Amino acid sequence: MSVSKNIVLGVTGSIAAHKAADLASLLTRQKCSVRVVMTADAQRFITSLPFKVLSRHPVVTGLYDEEEGWKPAHIEMADEAGLLLVAPATANVIAKLAHGLANDALTCIALALNPKARILIAPAMNGKMWLHPATQQNVKTLKERGAEFIGPDEGMLSCGYEGIGRMWPVEAIAQRALKLVR
Secondary structure (H helix, E strand, O other), X not given: OOOOOEEEEEEOOOOOHHHHHHHHHHHXXXXXXXXXXXXXXXXXXXXXXXXXXXHOOOOEOOOOOOOOOOOOHHHHHHHHOOEEEEEEEOHHHHHHHHHOOOOOHHHHHHHHOOOOOEEEEEEOOOHHHHHOHHHHHHHHHXXXXXXXXXXXXXXXXXXXXXXXXXXXXXXXXXXXXXXXXX
């Protein structure tokens, strides 16, 4: 099982989901095999088509999406991953990951993840949501389990507030992902 430059890119339901397409493109151009898994909420912001074209792989949009072969797609992706990159990561998905919930393809992949794989999370949400004690506790829990966070950044948020909560710049996320996956 090769875990070197295989990246599972988890895209969640944030206005920043469109930036994940650029991230998939950047990583693919760096010779990474990028497999995208989108939550149902992510699909309300962007379709799977850009990810399919930019990653050159089918996109998993549901827990029961199946490709050729007998192994469930989410288990195969978890086995082959060298890095699970969740970008953007909402407060909801961070909470699910921290509490071990597995009700969609992304969270099932996270629980079944190859033990040698790394986890990089790029949060994107309203600043009050990011600073809420529940979210901060979930972040702490995930960090204690070895997950790494990149961001969030400060600036104008899509909700109209100025402050912390923007997804970290795509180029910087890609750069960190490349260091972790090698």
